[in-house]
Amino acid sequence: MSDSEGDLLERSQRSREFNLVLGSTIAVSLVFLFVSAVFGEAVMDLVVDEEGSSNPYRVPVWERSTLPYETEGDFGIALEVGPYEILATENEWNSTHHFVEYSLPISEGGAAPDNAVISLAVWRPNVPEGVKVPVIAEFGPYFQEASVETPSIEVPGTWLGQMIIDQILPHGYAFAQVSVAGTGRSNHCMDLMGNAEQLGNDAAVRWFGEQNWSNGAVGMIGKSYDGSTPWQAAMFGAEHDYLKTIVPISGLIGVKELMWRNGSAEARAPIMHNGVYGSYGIDGDEEDYQN
Numbered sequence: 001m002s003d004s005e006g007d008l009l010e011r012s013q014r015s016r017e018f019n020l021v022l023g024s025t026i027a028v029s030l031v032f033l034f035v036s037a038v039f040g041e042a043v044m045d046l047v048v049d050e051e052g053s054s055n056p057y058r059v060p061v062w063e064r065s066t067l068p069y070e071t072e073g074d075f076g077i078a079l080e081v082g083p084y085e086i087l088a089t090e091n092e093w094n095s096t097h098h099f100v101e102y103s104l105p106i107s108e109g110g111a112a113p114d115n116a117v118i119s120l121a122v123w124r125p126n127v128p129e130g131v132k133v134p135v136i137a138e139f140g141p142y143f144q145e146a147s148v149e150t151p152s153i154e155v156p157g158t159w160l161g162q163m164i165i166d167q168i169l170p171h172g173y174a175f176a177q178v179s180v181a182g183t184g185r186s187n188h189c190m191d192l193m194g195n196a197e198q199l200g201n202d203a204a205v206r207w208f209g210e211q212n213w214s215n216g217a218v219g220m221i222g223k224s225y226d227g228s229t230p231w232q233a234a235m236f237g238a239e240h241d242y243l244k245t246i247v248p249i250s251g252l253i254g255v256k257e258l259m260w261r262n263g264s265a266e267a268r269a270p271i272m273h274n275g276v277y278g279s280y281g282i283d284g285d286e287e288d289y290q291n
Contacts, residue, residue, distance in 0.1 A: 067079055074163075075162075075163040075166075075167070076163070076167070077167065078167040078168070078170075078171070080171075081170065082125075082168075082169070082170025082171035082172065083170065083171075083172075084125035084126055084127055084169070084170050084171070084172055085125070085126045085170070086123060086124075086125065086126065086165065086169060086170075087123075087124040087125060087126040088126070091154055093123075093154050093155050093156060094123060095121045095122060095123050095154040095155075095156075096121065096122050096154075097119070097120070097121050097153065097154055098119075098120055098121075098122065098207075099117040099118070099119060099120075099185075100117060100118040100120060100200075100203050100204050100207045101115070101116070101117050101203075102116055102117070102118065102199055102200055102202075102203035103116070103199075104116045104188065104196055104199060105195075108188070108189075108191075108195065108196050115187075116181070116187060116188050116196070116200065117185075117186065117187055118178060118179065118180075118181070118186045118200045118201075118203055118204050119143075119144070119153055119178075119179045119184050119185035119186045120137075120153070120176055120177065120178040120179065120204055120207075121143075121153045121154045121176065121177050122135075122174060122175070122176045123156070123165050123169060123174060123175045123176070124169075124174045124213060125169050125170065125171075125172055125173065125174065127172060131172075132212075132213060132214055132215035132216075133172050133173060133174050133213065133214065133215060134172075134173055134174070134214070134215055134217040134218070134219065134244075135173070135174045135175070135176055135208040135209075135214055135217070135218045135219070136164060136168065136173050136174070136175050136176070136219045136220075136221060137175070137176040137177070137178055137204070137205075137208060137218060137219070137220050137221075138157070138160055138161065138175075138176070138177055138178065138220070138221060138222045138226050139178040139180055139201050139204065139220060139222065139226060139229035139230070139233070140177075140178070140179075140180060140183075140222060140225050140226035140229060141179070141180050141182075141183040141184075141190065141225060141277065141280050142157070142183075142225070142226075143157065143177050143178075143179045143183070143184045144179065144184035144185060145179075145183050145184055145280060153177055153179055153184050153185065156177070157177060159223075160221070160222070160223070160226075161175065161177055164221075174208075174213070174214070176204075176208060178201070178204045180197045180200060180201065180229060181196045181197045181199075181200040182196070182197075182280055183280045186200065188200075190277055190280040192255060192277050193228065193232065193252065193254075193255050197229075197232065198232045198233075198235065201229055201232050201233045202232075202233055202235075202236045202239075205218050205220075205233050205236070205242050205243050206240060206242060208242065209240070209242030209243075210242075216241075216242055217242070217244045218242045218243050218244060219243075219244055219245045219246065219247070220233055220243065220245075220246045220247070220248075221246070221247040221248075221249070222247075222248065222249065222251070223249040223250050223251075224249075224250055224251065225251075225252075226251075227248040227249040227250050227251030227252075228248065228251035228252040229251075230246035230247070230248045230251070231246070231248060231251065233246070234246055
């Protein structure tokens with residue numbers, strides 16, 4: 001047999017193999033189409049039933065566009081009303097205030113290298129005795145800060161806190177507001193995204209996870225500055241597993257990237273860093289000169 005005849009035979013054999021594979025693929029596809037057409041609705045009903053029985057609060061994706069969302073208010077409205085009331089406290093906002101102690105290296109200097117504390121406020125749902133709840137927390141420099149004229153940290157923030165307390169807390173979540181180092185009633189220096197701020201944030205996360213009313217699960221949420229602090233806390237994930245999730249909204253990827261371009265400081269660098277955040281913690285007490 002000549003070389004040309006051999007090549008022709010080989011091409012013919014390859015063609016038959018290709019046609020066989022193609023025919024088999026088409027046949028299998030037709031079988032699946034037939035099965036889905038006949039039994040698809042039954043399978044879908046089974047999936048819905050299984051989801052409904054195991055998780056009655058989960059709405060199937062294909063039904064979500066039909067839900068009666070409320071879009072006219074200042075905040076989103078939870079479609080399901082939670083079963084729990086807020087746990088009443090001694091103040092009118094139903095919050096409790098706490099100081100969390102943490103350690104700073106002596107190299108930090110400032111007003112509180114030996115007795116640093118983080119100021120925070122907590123709102124809890126009134127759950128049955130023995131029930132432990134997760135914590136949603138917002139960390140930032142804007143609580144009870146004279147520089148921006150915000151009220152006491154025990155008052156829910158109008159930008160996020162009140163919405164979470166009204167909409168999410170009734171479903172069994174505690175909520176917390178945390179003043180980063182050097183702001184509000186948290187002492188030491190205002191350390192913009194720095195080491196002291198990072199250590200203070202981690203101390204607060206650990207505190208939330210270790211309370212006797214907490215189930216050990218902490219989530220962080222916030223926007224802008226408050227959307228940057230969750231990344232700081234997430235850095236400590238190798239040391240403990242209290243922080244389960246973060247929802248950082250429009251946060252920073254770094255101070256350098258915020259304030260410098262092509263090696264030079266933008267106009268807002270001295271304004272924001274020194275003029276705005278540098279003034280945080282200056283409230284007329286004896287620590288001002290140290291900070």
